[in-house]
Amino acid sequence: MQNTDNAKDVIVGVVGLGLMGSSIIASFLIAGHQVIAVAPLPQDLPEAYQRIYKQLVHGDHSGLLSKPIDSYISQVIISDDYSLLQNCGLVMECVIENIEIKESVFNKIACAVSKDAIIASNTSAIPISTLQKLVPNPKRFLGIHWAEPAYMTRFLEVTCGEDTDIAYAEWVVELAGLWGKEPTLLKKDIRGFITNRLMYAVYREGLALVENGDVTMEDADKAFRYDAGSWMTLMGIFRRMDFLGLQDSLVAWNAIYPKLSNSETVPGVMQEMVDKQARGIHNQKGLYPYTAEEAEQWEKAYTQFNEDIFKLAAQYPSPVTEVK
Amino acid sequence: MQNTDNAKDVIVGVVGLGLMGSSIIASFLIAGHQVIAVAPLPQDLPEAYQRIYKQLVHGDHSGLLSKPIDSYISQVIISDDYSLLQNCGLVMECVIENIEIKESVFNKIACAVSKDAIIASNTSAIPISTLQKLVPNPKRFLGIHWAEPAYMTRFLEVTCGEDTDIAYAEWVVELAGLWGKEPTLLKKDIRGFITNRLMYAVYREGLALVENGDVTMEDADKAFRYDAGSWMTLMGIFRRMDFLGLQDSLVAWNAIYPKLSNSETVPGVMQEMVDKQARGIHNQKGLYPYTAEEAEQWEKAYTQFNEDIFKLAAQYPSPVTEVK
Numbered sequence: 337m338q339n340t341d342n343a344k345d346v347i348v349g350v351v352g353l354g355l356m357g358s359s360i361i362a363s364f365l366i367a368g369h370q371v372i373a374v375a376p377l378p379q380d381l382p383e384a385y386q387r388i389y390k391q392l393v394h395g396d397h398s399g400l401l402s403k404p405i406d407s408y409i410s411q412v413i414i415s416d417d418y419s420l421l422q423n424c425g426l427v428m429e430c431v432i433e434n435i436e437i438k439e440s441v442f443n444k445i446a447c448a449v450s451k452d453a454i455i456a457s458n459t460s461a462i463p464i465s466t467l468q469k470l471v472p473n474p475k476r477f478l479g480i481h482w483a484e485p486a487y488m489t490r491f492l493e494v495t496c497g498e499d500t501d502i503a504y505a506e507w508v509v510e511l512a513g514l515w516g517k518e519p520t521l522l523k524k525d526i527r528g529f530i531t532n533r534l535m536y537a538v539y540r541e542g543l544a545l546v547e548n549g550d551v552t553m554e555d556a557d558k559a560f561r562y563d564a565g566s567w568m569t570l571m572g573i574f575r576r577m578d579f580l581g582l583q584d585s586l587v588a589w590n591a592i593y594p595k596l597s598n599s600e601t602v603p604g605v606m607q608e609m610v611d612k613q614a615r616g617i618h619n620q621k622g623l624y625p626y627t628a629e630e631a632e633q634w635e636k637a638y639t640q641f642n643e644d645i646f647k648l649a650a651q652y653p654s655p656v657t658e659v660k
Numbered sequence: 661m662q663n664t665d666n667a668k669d670v671i672v673g674v675v676g677l678g679l680m681g682s683s684i685i686a687s688f689l690i691a692g693h694q695v696i697a698v699a700p701l702p703q704d705l706p707e708a709y710q711r712i713y714k715q716l717v718h719g720d721h722s723g724l725l726s727k728p729i730d731s732y733i734s735q736v737i738i739s740d741d742y743s744l745l746q747n748c749g750l751v752m753e754c755v756i757e758n759i760e761i762k763e764s765v766f767n768k769i770a771c772a773v774s775k776d777a778i779i780a781s782n783t784s785a786i787p788i789s790t791l792q793k794l795v796p797n798p799k800r801f802l803g804i805h806w807a808e809p810a811y812m813t814r815f816l817e818v819t820c821g822e823d824t825d826i827a828y829a830e831w832v833v834e835l836a837g838l839w840g841k842e843p844t845l846l847k848k849d850i851r852g853f854i855t856n857r858l859m860y861a862v863y864r865e866g867l868a869l870v871e872n873g874d875v876t877m878e879d880a881d882k883a884f885r886y887d888a889g890s891w892m893t894l895m896g897i898f899r900r901m902d903f904l905g906l907q908d909s910l911v912a913w914n915a916i917y918p919k920l921s922n923s924e925t926v927p928g929v930m931q932e933m934v935d936k937q938a939r940g941i942h943n944q945k946g947l948y949p950y951t952a953e954e955a956e957q958w959e960k961a962y963t964q965f966n967e968d969i970f971k972l973a974a975q976y977p978s979p980v981t982e983v984k
Contacts, residue, residue: 522875
């Protein structure tokens, strides 16, 4: 069984060097791991180094680094050669949400690593129980779902598939302490894991209200920014109920429950977005309109906000009894 | 028709001096209004002054005041005499969510004010269309739903009932600029308005997962604190989709939609809370366990967090193009 006594000595592999993969690599490097970064798409190779470097600069600027950037970046090997993964204790797959592509990637990883390695997927759309059927050692396969930017959020979902040995999931949860995360552990592989499952319930309701002409997207976003956004980072949803005092609950529950959307059909607007290849702020086609300048301003604001909220959250650890 | 040229000159009435009412009074005072505060429960009278004063101290400490506290507190008259409301242009009802009690309060307000006054309810549980049937001038009745602490959140929901003249709702929206709010305007009176409607969709899903043993409350809260909590204050839910890039959406939507809870029955745990008169951190009985000390630490943390997130949000105005 793995142990975490020398957690930093675990060599970590990352396969898939897109935005998410690079960001995860930055997180591993900042945590002190040596990282083998494999690009399944050769065209990602030239950009990957620069992307990771840029993220380390951001991490440095945010006070996450204790040594010069070069001493972190020197710990990553970027290549398209899977055989370099041979000494990795953990390999993270971060390729697109396509099961055939993932299968081909798992095969290559499995051929390269030792039987003791743990293989993890960053998927948020495909069940872990499905993916683990594609590897030779399903007990050692699990989900590790990161949020962007991986080096600057504490979010991490560790998910077991049906065949995962929970001891390996627990090992990852421990290791995640080194990565500065506040991981959740899902023993049963539910659709959407925790965060997407809960968020899609909001999306369903929000889109139903918008499609019905009851609410504008702008107003729904405003309500979330200034109501939920004023306590979410501190307490989450159930603690919030304890703050609200629970007394009006039954009246409100009984009135609202039967009105909530039960739609099982994905709203037309999402199909529309797919049809016109909308990538939101990334190509200035989305639910909202964007000029190139506005998209850039949003990107900048998000980068800055990430840093600000990361630092703010650090002042409110859990349990709150540790608060200054 | 009301105009907002001399918005500060509008005398505002507040009926109901509980936690929420006092907090709304503090917000009106900070905005520069003269306030008539009426206590339907005489026992609230002695405490009300102190409560409002304490909130003004908090507002001062947070940089919301430009003059000494005394020049604000001197602008409120606290009484149990409804007739003092006679010159108010707007009266906010903030009593408990009980329709008989609200009816009696509306009668007393309506007898005191001029026909030109606007009466608003802070209800979040009773439809505005229902409440407005209880006043003589339904066109001038609407919902203004605040979040706690009212003087330190930008959240405000303005809701029309069936018979509300939208011009009055728009007047309130304009006035809310003076109060430092980012109001939403709901032209149609949907159950739960915007924020509760959306949040109850999350609560339903979260409680279903917890009741089913899939997820712990702790993990659901952790996922929200560190995922949603890391962007919610900046962007809300639809803008978030634009950030995520929309491309994996259909796969995830189609997989998750049919799995979401469609329960129309309020979960047993909420009835349990009501039965044991649980008031969460307020009486140390809630969804989570609390010692008196922990409850106090949570209260303190929340007060501080409110101030921190309020200031942080101020750096990210909407539209984001105004960002520094």
